Amino acid sequence: MFINWAQQEINLKIVYYGPGMSGKTTNLEYIHSKLDPSLKGDLVSLKTKEDRTIFFDFMQIEVGRIKGKKPKFNLYTVPGQVYYASSRKVILNGVDGIIFVADSQPHRMEANIETLLDLESNLKQDGHSLENFPWAVQYNKRDLPGAEVVDVLQKRLNFFNVPHFEAVAVKGDGVFNTLKAVINLVVQNVQNQL
Amino acid sequence: MVQTKKLKDGSRQVILNGKQYDTITKVLTELANKTKASAILFADMSGQLISQRGNTEDMNTTVLSALAASDFAATSEMAKLVGEEAKFKLLFHEGEKRNVYLSNVGDNFFLVVVFDVSVTLGLIRIYTKKAIEDLSAILEDDSSDGVTDEIMIDSDFSTLLGNALDDTFK
Numbered sequence A: 001m002f003i004n005w006a007q008q009e010i011n012l013k014i015v016y017y018g019p020g021m022s023g024k025t026t027n028l029e030y031i032h033s034k035l036d037p038s039l040k041g042d043l044v045s046l047k048t049k050e051d052r053t054i055f056f057d058f059m060q061i062e063v064g065r066i067k068g069k070k071p072k073f074n075l076y077t078v079p080g081q082v083y084y085a086s087s088r089k090v091i092l093n094g095v096d097g098i099i100f101v102a103d104s105q106p107h108r109m110e111a112n113i114e115t116l117l118d119l120e121s122n123l124k125q126d127g128h129s130l131e132n133f134p135w136a137v138q139y140n141k142r143d144l145p146g147a148e149v150v151d152v153l154q155k156r157l158n159f160f161n162v163p164h165f166e167a168v169a170v171k172g173d174g175v176f177n178t179l180k181a182v183i184n185l186v187v188q189n190v191q192n193q194l
Numbered sequence B: 001m002v003q004t005k006k007l008k009d010g011s012r013q014v015i016l017n018g019k020q021y022d023t024i025t026k027v028l029t030e031l032a033n034k035t036k037a038s039a040i041l042f043a044d045m046s047g048q049l050i051s052q053r054g055n056t057e058d059m060n061t062t063v064l065s066a067l068a069a070s071d072f073a074a075t076s077e078m079a080k081l082v083g084e085e086a087k088f089k090l091l092f093h094e095g096e097k098r099n100v101y102l103s104n105v106g107d108n109f110f111l112v113v114v115f116d117v118s119v120t121l122g123l124i125r126i127y128t129k130k131a132i133e134d135l136s137a138i139l140e141d142d143s144s145d146g147v148t149d150e151i152m153i154d155s156d157f158s159t160l161l162g163n164a165l166d167d168t169f170k
Helices: A024-034 A082-091 A106-125 A150-157 A175-193 B018-035 B061-081 B121-140 B155-168
Strands: A002-004 A009-017 A044-047 A053-062 A070-077 A097-103 A135-140 A164-166 B003-006 B012-016 B039-044 B049-054 B090-094 B098-105 B109-116
Touching: A009 A024, A009 A175, A024 A053, A024 A070, A024 A097, A024 A135, A024 A175, A044 B061, A053 A082, A053 B061, A082 A106, A082 B061, A097 A106, A097 A150, A097 A175, A106 A150, A135 A150, A135 A175, A150 A164, A164 A175, A175 B155, B012 B018, B018 B039, B018 B049, B018 B109, B018 B121, B039 B061, B049 B061, B061 B090, B061 B098, B061 B109, B098 B121, B109 B121
Parallel strands: A002 B012, A009 A070, A009 A097, A097 A135, A135 A164
Antiparallel strands: A002 A009, A044 A053, A053 A070, B003 B012, B039 B049, B039 B109, B090 B098, B098 B109
């Protein structure tokens, strides 16, 4: 979190984390497509020719002034593929809140778990821990036939019982709810420290 | 000194007061005047833009800061891989019309200088080095501590933020 008193700005960094093809970029694209142009910046995507995120996506959004202060939310995604591990680590620098986008398809369960462990290990290197960090889980692709039941996903992935949301990011279902929940967690977290 | 609070969960909170912001901006203005740089950005390593000077109207400096921070992060991983124990201190991108010179300011901040190829790199190096010294001094100066005690985020704030998010996301 970066607070600039001269500009009355509060900057928060929110990172979308998750395995490859789980829908992290899709979350950002949906948010970008729906927000009023005055409240959003450009959506920058560093992609390969095959449209896969190679480094990150970035977008800044605002909500106007609150009690004279201007909160700004910097949204990032990480590349999901296993071999971009170091890219994922560097994007977490200075992170305030995390949205873990899990793929609901049963055959992606292992990838979800592996990425969650990768997240925990990266957070630990920065002195954080999933146990007391502001984060939420989004179970994406709920519309796909054969999607794993939420109870199973909860048992396997949500071991710290953080807020969880069902989503169909391509249609926008659950996208804003997840983001709002994480922003609230971050704000609560800051208040609790005062 | 710029207040850097470590929260219980390990996350970092950086707070810059008005005086520090003004002095930082003054250093950037001086650097812009002396080097004729097209744009100068001062940002924090997580990618947050703090202050800017020069002709930045047509430049998306928010995105530029985010990309520059990642540039630093990526090259410091590269440093490890090639056996360089410290982080690389500066990055230089050479173009046909414009060059970009990036240099870290302590561990947590960095400076981006965008300049035309007609300006010599030596000139940029000399004045940027001086600016980094000045910026480091401002960031470490503790004479203005205590002015940032006002609580920015109270319960009232979170309620209002919740409402604003509902309006924005409807």
